[in-house]
Amino acid sequence: MIDLHYWPTPNGHKVTLFLEEAGIDYRIVPVNIGAGEQFQPDFLKIAPNNRMPAIVDHDPVGGGEPIAIFESGAILLYLADKYGSFIGIDLRGRTETVQWLMWQIGGLGPMLGQNHHFSGYAPEKIPYAINRYVNETNRLYGVLDRRLEGRDFITGEYSIADMACYPWIVPYERQGQRLEDTPNLKRWFDAIAARPATVTAYAKGAEISENKPMTEEAKKVLFGQTAKVLG
Known part of the structure; x- marks a missing residue:
């Protein structure tokens, strides 16, 4: 069993995409970042950077004590290696x-x-x-669009690279972008959005947090963090 400490943000969605695609048994432990739950002592023992997502794997390879992992990229690499899925099997x-x-x-x-x-x-x-940042977003969309020319997914087969990128493209309108301007990216985006695991992952996120405007108090919690906050 894997405990996923999670809130439905782009980085949070990365991990649920993997877990749903791989059919792994997991339990969501909500971490309401707008309410400051990421600063709770028990969570900081798992994720010292006071950011979610983080996981606790209660059944690591080889047995032994549970393994706690923070940082979404590290989590994806850990899961891909553990389950031998969604990562290239050869060096290249x-x-x-x-x-x-x-x-x-x-x-x-x-x-x-x-x-x-x-x-x-x-x-x-x-x-x-x-x-x-709108212009830099556009440049990065262009990089991804060129990479996807002639490829279904970023590295050919669906992988953790796609799972990492897709959630950050979902709010493209908020980012001042039009997917029609990057047709390869749009094709890729639509294909991932239609995957059953994607639909399920986002539905689970919606059950935890409704898409409501951020309150001023939540902004203070999220954007006012300093070293002193953790003291």
Whole structure:
């Protein structure tokens, strides 16, 4: 059994996509990040960066004590290796999958996250910041669109690279993008959206948290974090 400490954000959805695709038995432990539950001592023992998702695997390979893992990319790699699924089986295939996973972790996620912040959450609308991140989002969409030319998925077969990228494309309208401008990406996006595991993963997320506007109190919790918060 795997405990998934989760809230339905792009990074949270990455893990449910894998677990649903692989048919793994898991239990969702909600972590309401708007209410500050990520700062609870028990959660910090699992995820010292006070971010979800995190997992606890109660049945690790070889037995022994449960294994706790934080950071969505690390979780995807752990699960792919444990179950031998959704990652290349040879050196070249694995390397391609990992490098595109790193591309999402180091570029697509952070840049689109800043897009979300300055376009939708920042108390002051700063045109330079909005334009900076909307344009960088567009550049990254172009990178992905070119990669998908002639391929069904990022590395050919459906993999953890696709699972990592897809949830960050879901709010494309909020990011100031049109999928029609990137036809290869749109084809890929529509194919993943139609997968039964994707439908189930997002439905489970919707059961936990309704898509309501973020309150000012939640913004203070999410965007006012400093080292002192953890003291």
